[in-house]
Amino acid sequence: MTSHALKTVVLAGALFAATSSMAMAQTRNQPQPAPARPAPAGAAPVRPTASEDASAIRSGEVIARVGDSDVTAEEVRATIQLLDARQQAAMARDPALLSQTVRAILANRLVLKEASAKKWEQQPTVVAQLARARESLIVETYLQSVTAPPDSFPSEAEVKSVYEANASALLVPRRFRLAQIVVAVPKDADKAAEDIARKKLEDVMKKVKQTGADFGAIARSASDDTASAEREGEIGWVNEPDLRTEIRGQVTGLPKSGITDAIRLDDGWHIVKLVDTEAAHTRSFAEVRDALVQRMRAERIEANRRAYVAEVLKQSPPVVNEIALSKLLEAKPDSTSSR
Template sequence: MTRPTFPATLLAAALIAVPMLSLPALAQDAAQDAVQDRAQAATAQTAEGADQVVATVDGQDITLGQMIVMKQSIQDPAMAELPDQALWDMMLDQLIRQTAVAASAEETAGVRAQMELQRRNIMAAAAVSQIAGAEPAEEELQARYDQLFAEAGNATEYNAAHILVETEEKATELKAELDGGADFGDVAEANSTGPSGPNRGDLGWFTADQMVPPFAEAVAAMEPGGVSDPVQTDFGWHIIQLNETRLREAPPLAEVRDEISQMVLREKVEAEIARLVEAAEIQKTEGVDPAALSDIDLLEAN
């Protein structure tokens, strides 16, 4: 509809005809109306929350929640810094266009499968977040800490070096050289077939449970400074030199709190997933050909 035009003189006359004393009252009324409108809008938005409809396209609702999620997914810093109104208009226009275009798409088996996979993935992620949402109680952290480090005060760590060769004969020969005064590091560097050979056989610090049983048993029976007789393992024949030992000290709880907290949360999530799967009624269809995984033509069906 074309807006009617008025001569400037008529407009001026109309303005002059309004009593001057009424202008402040009109302005006050307009301001009050604006405040009330904003208050009503805020009340409605609070009541409806993320489900508040901000637009419809052929009966399809676009909600405030969808706008919020869309904003959270923005990765372009320039867009994220736009004024609220500009960003709102841009996102709403994009969602309107997307909704209109989506309505014209043909829903195939592939489209349905993809939407269901996405929905299921989102719901599963939400469930995991809810399970892991609560911070572990202090009692849980302490109990898990005690489980991990209860034996720490009794755990012995060893610092040792070794020479690894393929045969007992070669190990016996090298042990004789060591007994004759040869330097252990020199003999290891020249003869050891293990990865520690270039490093003069040095193994650094380790606990018994980090080594295969025959090796661990031999080390545990040695005194610092001693050199073992040849020891056989699945890797070959070892000659071991024990440098020193020490008791492993447990770190204070405060030092490992974050790691233990994550461990407790992970265990809670895994336990709840196992419970839900156990409680679910699961039926697997027999006879489906696994080769159908490669039949992408099936996705084009309606």
């Protein structure tokens, strides 16, 4: 692998890691746009027609362009293949991450062009780091090739056996879908603030206890918790073990759509509505099968890796000068090498 290609791999991976979490947060709930064909700089992307099949894209077809540099379909595929299984799975769930990957490659090209113009790769520290990165890449990819289990592992019977053996760990606790109204007043508030809060609390309690009361509307207008008030008091699903003791004690005895008495917490009074309940259950085999397969393969790869490295060391036992090593750790780094 050339130093140019190696730099491309290293920077593209770093850029993807930096952008993937941001992309997921920004696009999870957004409608996904269709892939765009490359357009000249500053021009709006052109959407493919319905007849264009993404799976038929040729390896050399240009996907994007920045300046005078093109990114081909083959380069995008190669970058995706460098990602670990978790990142590839995230991309499969969220196609917008593919666009972020292409943008990372484009950003990489721009930075690489600027660095190359300044002959940055000739810096002594960069030369040394590239050499170490090259060695690490060779070793890592070789170890992956010799320690990967066969595609047939694990068998369906093996996966089911692990599922049955770990059924207790796959238990999903009972959970509650809750809404709340908050009357804010800190515990160290003065008497005047406490009296005002109690007056508001009494008014709110009268409203929510009335027959046919619209809890969501009351929360929207009266709750001091802005975030949940905007959602008509909804705070979503909460696992029973995650509930505060004060709230759990009241919620667990409520019928569906029941409302608790006012509960005093550090930030004020909470009136909680039980919107729905989901009973505790064990995740089905179908739900966890793929995750179990990935976990079993990862564990087998790790075991194979340890065994392989141990055998290599057994065949060529290393000799370490422990005294010199201890002195090296005690010595202060050279001022020139730390720059």
